[in-house]
Amino acid sequence: KKTESVAVPSVTCAEMQQGIIDRLHKGLATDKNKANNKAWWNATCLAVNELVFEKLTKTHHNHAGKDTRAVNYLSLEFLMGRLLSNNLQNLQVFKVTEEALKGLGKDLYELCDEEPDMALGNGGLGRLAACFIDSLATLGYPAIGYGIHYEHGLFKQEFQDGRQIERPDTWREYGNPWEICRPESIQLIPLYGYVETLYDPTEGAKKIWHAGQKLKGVPWDIPIVGYGAKTVNILRLWESRASEAFDWDVFNAGGYVDSQAEKSRAETVSKVLYPNDSTDAGKELRLIQQYFFCACSVKDILRRFKRANSDWNELPKKVAIQLNDTHPTMAIPELMRILIDLEGLDWDFAWDICQKTFAYTNHTLLPEALEKWSVGLFEKVLPRHLEIIYEINAQFLKNVVEKKWPGDDQKKAKLSIIEESDNRMVRMANLCVITAYKVNGVAAVHSELVKTDLFPEFHELFPTKLVNVTNGVTPRRWLKTCNPGLATLLDETIGDDWVLNLDKLKGILPKATDSKFQQRFMDIKKQNKVEMAKIIKETTGVEVSVDAIFDVQIKRLHEYKRQQLNLIHILTLYKRLLENPDYDMVPRVFLFGAKAAPGYHMAKEIIFALNKIADKVNNDTRIKDKLKVVFLPNYRVSLAEKMFPAADISEQISTAGLEASGTGNMKFSLNGALTVGTMDGANIEMAEEIGEQHMFIFGLSVDEVKDLKTKGYKPYDYYYNNPELKSVLDWLDSDFFTPGHPGLLSDIKRSLLEWGDEYLCLADYASYLEAHQKIDALYRDQAAWAEKAILNAGAMGKFNSDRSIEDYASKIWKLKKFPIA
Ligand code: 26Q
Numbered sequence: 001k002k003t004e005s006v007a008v009p010s011v012t013c014a015e016m017q018q019g020i021i022d023r024l025h026k027g028l029a030t031d032k033n034k035a036n037n038k039a040w041w042n043a044t045c046l047a048v049n050e051l052v053f054e055k056l057t058k059t060h061h062n063h064a065g066k067d068t069r070a071v072n073y074l075s076l077e078f079l080m081g082r083l084l085s086n087n088l089q090n091l092q093v094f095k096v097t098e099e100a101l102k103g104l105g106k107d108l109y110e111l112c113d114e115e116p117d118m119a120l121g122n123g124g125l126g127r128l129a130a131c132f133i134d135s136l137a138t139l140g141y142p143a144i145g146y147g148i149h150y151e152h153g154l155f156k157q158e159f160q161d162g163r164q165i166e167r168p169d170t171w172r173e174y175g176n177p178w179e180i181c182r183p184e185s186i187q188l189i190p191l192y193g194y195v196e197t198l199y200d201p202t203e204g205a206k207k208i209w210h211a212g213q214k215l216k217g218v219p220w221d222i223p224i225v226g227y228g229a230k231t232v233n234i235l236r237l238w239e240s241r242a243s244e245a246f247d248w249d250v251f252n253a254g255g256y257v258d259s260q261a262e263k264s265r266a267e268t269v270s271k272v273l274y275p276n277d278s279t280d281a282g283k284e285l286r287l288i289q290q291y292f293f294c295a296c297s298v299k300d301i302l303r304r305f306k307r308a309n310s311d312w313n314e315l316p317k318k319v320a321i322q323l324n325d326t327h328p329t330m331a332i333p334e335l336m337r338i339l340i341d342l343e344g345l346d347w348d349f350a351w352d353i354c355q356k357t358f359a360y361t362n363h364t365l366l367p368e369a370l371e372k373w374s375v376g377l378f379e380k381v382l383p384r385h386l387e388i389i390y391e392i393n394a395q396f397l398k399n400v401v402e403k404k405w406p407g408d409d410q411k412k413a414k415l416s417i418i419e420e421s422d423n424r425m426v427r428m429a430n431l432c433v434i435t436a437y438k439v440n441g442v443a444a445v446h447s448e449l450v451k452t453d454l455f456p457e458f459h460e461l462f463p464t465k466l467v468n469v470t471n472g473v474t475p476r477r478w479l480k481t482c483n484p485g486l487a488t489l490l491d492e493t494i495g496d497d498w499v500l501n502l503d504k505l506k507g508i509l510p511k512a513t514d515s516k517f518q519q520r521f522m523d524i525k526k527q528n529k530v531e532m533a534k535i536i537k538e539t540t541g542v543e544v545s546v547d548a549i550f551d552v553q554i555k556r557l558h559e560y561k562r563q564q565l566n567l568i569h570i571l572t573l574y575k576r577l578l579e580n581p582d583y584d585m586v587p588r589v590f591l592f593g594a595k596a597a598p599g600y601h602m603a604k605e606i607i608f609a610l611n612k613i614a615d616k617v618n619n620d621t622r623i624k625d626k627l628k629v630v631f632l633p634n635y636r637v638s639l640a641e642k643m644f645p646a647a648d649i650s651e652q653i654s655t656a657g658l659e660a661s662g663t664g665n666m667k668f669s670l671n672g673a674l675t676v677g678t679m680d681g682a683n684i685e686m687a688e689e690i691g692e693q694h695m696f697i698f699g700l701s702v703d704e705v706k707d708l709k710t711k712g713y714k715p716y717d718y719y720y721n722n723p724e725l726k727s728v729l730d731w732l733d734s735d736f737f738t739p740g741h742p743g744l745l746s747d748i749k750r751s752l753l754e755w756g757d758e759y760l761c762l763a764d765y766a767s768y769l770e771a772h773q774k775i776d777a778l779y780r781d782q783a784a785w786a787e788k789a790i791l792n793a794g795a796m797g798k799f800n801s802d803r804s805i806e807d808y809a810s811k812i813w814k815l816k817k818f819p820i821a
Pocket of ligand 1: 122123124125126128274275276277278279280281282286363364369371442471659660661662663681
């Protein structure tokens with residue numbers, strides 16, 4: 001079937017060539033003979049900008065002129081990755097640019113590889129924000145993403161003797177062609193100091209915050225091009241600087257050097273992204289970072305609101321603010337402060353506005369990940385905000401909790417924003433749930449657990465507040481751009497509008513048993529594996545066969561995600577092979593990519609162990625290349641884009657109930673990998689769509705995990721009852737993988753036995769092995785495998801971020817599209 005909606009490129013090949021050459025000359029003061037690939041990349045980006053800026057201005061005029069309701073997506077993280085290939089795709093000028101560059105003797109793919117990743121995020125939460133702003137622009141919703149302009153994004157990972165070393169990420173060391181500085185929208189942000197109370201006989205107490213320091217917030221805008229390039233929204237990132245006012249006092253007093261030190265202190269606020277993705281940092285600088293970001297964003301939102309409005313009743317009608325986890329919670333007391341102290345609104349009016357403006361997304365059930373800040377720190381850094389939080393809390397406890405549960409102090413203690421311990425703490429999630437008009441989880445099971453386990457009392461108090469919006473991923477980046485082979489096959493089979501309507505993928509389901517289609521599908525996978533094998537060889541020196549099963553686990557390193565379960569499965573296979581070199585198995589390549597939080601000991605031990613096991617396995621000639629293990633360093637978006645399309649098996653093996661959703665799971669399946677996974681997060685909904693029989697589901701369910709934990713989990717029972725498991729774990733105590741140094745891998749064994757195996761690896765081990773046995777069996781029948789892979793990809797329609805955004809727009813934001821002609 002020929003495609004209907006062939007994109008019309010807005011530029012010709014010759015124009016594109018001229019644009020790029022022009023930018024080389026006039027933008028970069030070089031020429032095509034002198035320019036290196038970096039310069040060519042830069043010139044191409046600048047040429048693309050000329051197409052983007054026009055649409056950016058047009059979108060802005062339309063939205064501002066009509067004063068449309070907009071959503072403001074506040075997130076401390078936007079894990080954007082590279083923008084060139086994505087922008088070319090969304091502008092629908094990828095092919096013409098490829099051709100243009102070819103004519104100039106340049107390869108577009110090579111130039112794209114020059115771009116440093118914009119790694120302003122840790123993992124799932126940050127990447128979700130990036131997918132969401134793509135969908136918002138694509139669907140034509142008025143939206144702004146607000147984030148921090150970190151000088152250093154997530155650290156660069158290297159391995160030294162198998163151990164993770166962190167190096168600073170320098171994504172904008174030599175400038176960044178995508179960002180536009182907007183000095184006209186600078187904000188001044190107060191910090192520290194004290195609160196003065198003035199008593200006015202008619203108006204009562206009036207609070208004045210005398211700040212001890214002021215930071216300057218400088219906005220940098222990144223245009224976000226929707227697919228089809230009708231709407232171009234912005235991502236506005238705040239950079240901290242020293243404010244002139246502050247500098248000059250010191251400077252004039254003869255303190256030139258001191259003023260420079262002050263300047264660099266101010267600049268530390270946006271200097272670096274915290275690399276912690278599951279435990280609370282608790283550090284003063286992080287709190288300041290969060291507040292700085294929230295204050296800049298709220299002021300910017302109000303500045304735009306005030307341009308067209310004078311009635312505060314209009315604010316909740318024009319503005320929706322979505323908090324991406326609790327990290328931007330300070331936006332709540334900041335809006336209260338501005339409305340009350342600066343705009344002179346009374347408390348009840350201001351509180352009513354806040355409650356109609358904020359919505360909050362929860363991304364975790366892990367107790368150690370729930371943010372808390374010490375009251376003492378708050379008092380020092382944000383004294384006025386602490387007063388406001390106390391007042392919100394007092395009114396909530398009196399007007400809401402006391403009414404529902406009179407005299408119940410236990411309920412009050414549990415729901416209070418303040419945790420009464422030796423070191424009193426502010427609980428950010430409680431503040432969010434109390435304020436927000438909607439709170440959402442990120443997959444069906446997660447949202448249910450938010451109601452039943454995390455916030456059951458809040459659910460009783462506010463029965464319609466807690467809702468679900470299942471995550472999704474953008475098919476532009478995670479299929480069309482990263483897997484051009486498969487994208488072309490889809491275009492030819494079902495037409496090219498699946499990019500905007502992913503439910504159309506269903507169209508390939510009838511082809512699942514068509515042997516010609518199967519063959520093409522598998523050839524594409526094979527080709528992607530060839531590309532991946534090249535990268536593996538280049539980065540690690542390891543040679544892998546593309547006939548092996550590529551079994552991939554890529555995600556942050558965390559014990560609940562259970563890379564260690566994968567590890568003990570690998571050891572099991574290795575042991576079987578050593579005991580019987582003819583052990584019958586389809587060759588496997590186990591691929592890992594993961595960064596560990598720098599202070600997370602056990603996560604780093606798991607990386608070390610996997611690297612040591614890889615060394616041994618990959619150099620063991622006895623096992624005849626049936627097993628390879630590769631831990632690719634510096635996992636990041638651009639590497640992910642090469643790994644998802646090359647995967648046969650997707651490892652989604654978290655302990656049930658702990659992975660809120662997962663989004664990598666969706667990207668794998670969309671690219672034709674089969675999932676080995678637990679009934680957790682979005683895996684459950686994927687199983688609903690795909691059919692459980694077409695996945696390799698294993699392990700305890702959420703309820704079974706709960707039962708086992710209440711009954712009392714005893715990892716030693718599994719150890720003593722399963723000789724193979726015992727021998728594998730004991731192996732870790734030897735010096736087999738670390739010659740001359742026995743015990744270097746013993747902490748992994750200890751965590752699984754002595755320390756209680758919190759994440760139930762041993763309980764799920766046998767069932768995990770069985771699932772892998774089935775994988776091995778199925779792969780031997782390539783037609784049967786192809787059929788399942790096609791059924792997987794064809795069932796992914798639901799998991800695109802356009803659907804997620806439509807859910808947010810209708811269930812939470814009440815937002816209307818504003819199409820730009
Ligand atoms: C908190 C306090 C201080 C410093 C850092 C942090 C911090 C930073 C990032 C805490 C958590 C994160 C990131 C969490 C995250 O990525 N969660 C994932 O979100 C995805 C999108 O919803 C889900 O799919 C994953 O299941 C969830 O783990």
